[in-house]
Amino acid sequence: MPTITIKAMRVDLGSFFSLSLDRLTRPARKEEMNFAECGVCEHEDHYWIGERAQVEGKDVLQVTVLDLLEKRDQEYPSWGDEEVYVIVGRNGVSKEFIWYLLNKEELENHKKSN
Numbered sequence: 001m002p003t004i005t006i007k008a009m010r011v012d013l014g015s016f017f018s019l020s021l022d023r024l025t026r027p028a029r030k031e032e033m034n035f036a037e038c039g040v041c042e043h044e045d046h047y048w049i050g051e052r053a054q055v056e057g058k059d060v061l062q063v064t065v066l067d068l069l070e071k072r073d074q075e076y077p078s079w080g081d082e083e084v085y086v087i088v089g090r091n092g093v094s095k096e097f098i099w100y101l102l103n104k105e106e107l108e109n110h111k112k113s114n
Contacts, residue, residue, distance in 0.1 A: 006048050006050060007048060008046040008047060008048040009046065009047050009048070010045055010046050010047075011045055011046075011047055011089055011090075012045060013045060013090050013092050013095065014089070014090070014091065014092025014093075015089055015092075016087050016088060016089030016098070017047070017087070017088065017089065018085045018086065018087045018088075018102070018107060019049075019085065019086055019088075020083055020084070020085055020086075021068060021069075021072065021083075021084040021085065021086055021101070022083065022084075023049075024039065024040070024049055024065060024068065024086060025065055025069070027049055028065050033051060033065075035064060035065040035066040035069065036064050036065075036066040037051055037052045037061070037064070038050060038051045038052065038061070038064065038065055039061055039062070039063050039064040039065045039066075039067070039068065040061075040062050040063050040086065040088050040099070041053065041060040041061050041062060042060060042062045042088075042090075042097065043055045043056075043058070043060045045090070047088065062088070062097050062099070063086075063088065063097075063099045068086055068099075068101065071101060072084055072101055075101075076101065076103070079103050082103050082104065083103070083104045084101055084102070084103055085101065085102045085103070085104070085107045086099060086100075086101060087099065087100050087101070087102060087107075087110075
């Protein structure tokens with residue numbers, strides 16, 4: 001079986017990180033990946049952008065690019081071509097995976113309040 005190298009970022013339980021939706025979709029478009037089979041992956045508090053995969057028998061794809069784009073289009077149509085950010089992490093108490101979208105202005109306000 002071939003070895004795959006992944007650049008992952010560790011995010012502590014209860015903490016969140018943001019990345020632009022454009023940064024997330026760019027690799028998928030470049031590689032012509034299926035948006036329903038790639039997105040934000042997570043295993044043991046390590047996050048990366050990648051395709052659906054199994055690690056220790058568990059699907060590590062937490063939210064797909066397709067889910068993100070659909071939510072943006074359905075719930076935030078007024079954002080149009082605005083830069084959109086994906087916020088992801090795990091709840092510090094329930095350990096539930098959480099994600100949501102913010103536009104640039106909301107992200108700036110979110111950073112100031114935290």
